[in-house]
Amino acid sequence: MATWWKEAVAYQIYPRSFKDSNGDGIGDLNGITEKLDYLKELGIDLIWICPMYKSPNDDNGYDISDYQQIMAEFGTMADFDRLLAEVHARGMRLIIDLVVNHTSDEHPWFLESSSSRDNPKRDWYTWRDGKNGAEPNNWEGIFKGSAWEFDPQTEQYYLHLFTRRQPDLNWENPQVRTAVYDMMHWWLAKGIDGFRIDAICHMKKEPTLADVPNPDKLRYVPSMKSHLNYDGLLEYVDDMSRNVFQHYDIVTVGEVNGLDSAHAEEWVGEHRNRLNMVFQFEHVRLWETEAGIRPSPAQLKKIFTAWQEALEGKGWNALYVENHDLTRITSRWGDTQHYWRESATCLATLYFLMQGTPFIYQGQEIGMTNTRFSGLADFDDVSAKNMWRDMTAQGKSEEEIIAFLTHTGRDNSRTPMQWDHSANAGFSEAKPWFQVNANHTIINVAAQRQDPDSVLNFYRALIALRKKERALIYGRYRLVLADHPQIYAYWREQDDAKFLVLCNLSSKSAQWPEGDLSLDGAKCVLGNAAQIDEPYRLHHWETRVYQF
Numbered sequence: 099m100a101t102w103w104k105e106a107v108a109y110q111i112y113p114r115s116f117k118d119s120n121g122d123g124i125g126d127l128n129g130i131t132e133k134l135d136y137l138k139e140l141g142i143d144l145i146w147i148c149p150m151y152k153s154p155n156d157d158n159g160y161d162i163s164d165y166q167q168i169m170a171e172f173g174t175m176a177d178f179d180r181l182l183a184e185v186h187a188r189g190m191r192l193i194i195d196l197v198v199n200h201t202s203d204e205h206p207w208f209l210e211s212s213s214s215r216d217n218p219k220r221d222w223y224t225w226r227d228g229k230n231g232a233e234p235n236n237w238e239g240i241f242k243g244s245a246w247e248f249d250p251q252t253e254q255y256y257l258h259l260f261t262r263r264q265p266d267l268n269w270e271n272p273q274v275r276t277a278v279y280d281m282m283h284w285w286l287a288k289g290i291d292g293f294r295i296d297a298i299c300h301m302k303k304e305p306t307l308a309d310v311p312n313p314d315k316l317r318y319v320p321s322m323k324s325h326l327n328y329d330g331l332l333e334y335v336d337d338m339s340r341n342v343f344q345h346y347d348i349v350t351v352g353e354v355n356g357l358d359s360a361h362a363e364e365w366v367g368e369h370r371n372r373l374n375m376v377f378q379f380e381h382v383r384l385w386e387t388e389a390g391i392r393p394s395p396a397q398l399k400k401i402f403t404a405w406q407e408a409l410e411g412k413g414w415n416a417l418y419v420e421n422h423d424l425t426r427i428t429s430r431w432g433d434t435q436h437y438w439r440e441s442a443t444c445l446a447t448l449y450f451l452m453q454g455t456p457f458i459y460q461g462q463e464i465g466m467t468n469t470r471f472s473g474l475a476d477f478d479d480v481s482a483k484n485m486w487r488d489m490t491a492q493g494k495s496e497e498e499i500i501a502f503l504t505h506t507g508r509d510n511s512r513t514p515m516q517w518d519h520s521a522n523a524g525f526s527e528a529k530p531w532f533q534v535n536a537n538h539t540i541i542n543v544a545a546q547r548q549d550p551d552s553v554l555n556f557y558r559a560l561i562a563l564r565k566k567e568r569a570l571i572y573g574r575y576r577l578v579l580a581d582h583p584q585i586y587a588y589w590r591e592q593d594d595a596k597f598l599v600l601c602n603l604s605s606k607s608a609q610w611p612e613g614d615l616s617l618d619g620a621k622c623v624l625g626n627a628a629q630i631d632e633p634y635r636l637h638h639w640e641t642r643v644y645q646f
């Protein structure tokens with residue numbers, strides 16, 4: 099069924115690093131409002147902003163202490179209301195991050211819950227006695243260390259899958275659900291257009307909270323089996339949908355780690371009325387190969403094609419290659435050393451024209467890259483700091499740790515947005531809260547605006563093309579040249595309209611026999627090379643889109 103959110107192109111904003119409007123070095127809501135014309139000009143229809151709520155910032159806003167207030171550093175509720183009105187005035191929509199697997203330890207709910215064992219909100223979180231003078235079980239948290247923290251006042255432990263300052267809400271408790279739904283209705287009444295739902299895959303826990311098997315005799319054991327997409331989780335989603343989603347014309351995107359394409363329909367099948375889309379992690383897992391090794395086109399084809407086929411006619415994909423938890427795609431999959439522009443634009447085309455709603459993460463549209471870190475002090479991310487502690491305990495050297503975090507760390511995507519070549523990249527008048535990538539003198543919005551061949555202008559053309567051609571939105575995806583080792587190619591077809599997307603995912607030229615795929619009668623409607631010399635040969639990282 100055709101709907102607005104399937105036709106939309108989405109843009110993710112990490113407010114802290116997008117634009118500082120008042121010269122304190124920290125991005126803010128008014129900074130976003132200032133840049134709405136830029137987003138409109140790019141062709142964006144839907145904006146997702148990462149958490150902007152009141153928070154002590156243990157995990158940069160993913161630890162919320164009041165769901166109905168704005169973080170002071172980001173502005174006021176009036177600023178939010180103005181942002182929302184300005185988004186709508188431009189015909190765009192705005193979704194916010196719903197972080198309800200956990201709250202901050204400073205949230206009043208948790209303050210009450212931890213105040214005594216018989217507080218009425220005690221059961222809003224998961225409290226347990228220790229076992230033999232240690233944690234209630236051996237679960238390791240997602241950000242390393244134990245998933246439990248001892249509270250000396252009430253002499254029990256509470257569960258936290260992320261940092262110790264992010265206690266998990268107990269979703270078994272109906273009062274918790276009602277309180278969260280009330281809060282969601284409150285935001286929806288303001289007119290927001292939906293939610294990106296954080297860590298939704300972890301909301302259900304194995305009910306007995308038993309130890310996980312520990313064959314390697316670890317102190318704390320990776321515990322995903324006990325809380326990632328655990329049986330019964332979808333009942334929570336149904337409940338939220340019945341009580342909230344189904345009463346509005348909104349869009350919902352769940353962050354669902356651990357989901358494979360075979361089970362995708364259970365989450366986003368249209369007749370199920372659960373979520374509209376999920377951010378799945380299968381292709382993202384390919385990031386976790388060794389430094390310098392790119393995922394092979396064969397691996398990419400397998401995963402993307404499985405998702406495209408699994409949801410054809412049944413549900414809808416969220417398409418993305420970057421976000422605030424990942425390294426920059428051009429650094430990871432492309433070739434920033436030799437073919438930065440070519441690989442940035444080729445990777446853009448690759449994911450963008452599949453069936454689904456494409457999301458762009460801030461800075462991706464100008465080909466921002468990973469940054470350089472030289473010591474612990476250069477990292478901001480709490481998960482990086484925890485890993486540093488853990489790896490040090492394992493005897494890893496400082497060099498090894500830096501190499502690992504440079505290659506995988508979330509801080510890579512959190513450096514300030516590069517607006518121009520000035521000292522603070524046009525992000526702020528003051529020293530930014532976090533280091534600016536040194537390459538902002540070359541890679542920045544102002545320079546790319548002028549340059550017809552820039553990554554930015556390529557994204558603009560790509561977006562315009564998708565908007566113009568319904569087959570590129572709704573058409574069926576079909577893989578072609580399936581076994582080609584360098585080229586990723588696919589069809590998008592609807593009725594008589596037919597498009598071919600070609601991407602050479604390598605730093606060498608690539609060709610194919612005309613007999614395998616003929617370009618007869620095709621017109622090239624988008625490409626990243628100056629000219630086409632030989633139709634059946636693609637240059638390094640060349641991409642072309644043909645219309646038949």
Ligand code: GLC
Nearest residue numbers: 157160197260296297422423
């Ligand atoms: C999600 C967010 C991530 C955050 C975590 C805990 O994975 O994307 O940034 O740290 O949830 O809220």
Ligand code: CA
Nearest residue numbers: 118120124126
């Ligand atoms: Ca500011």
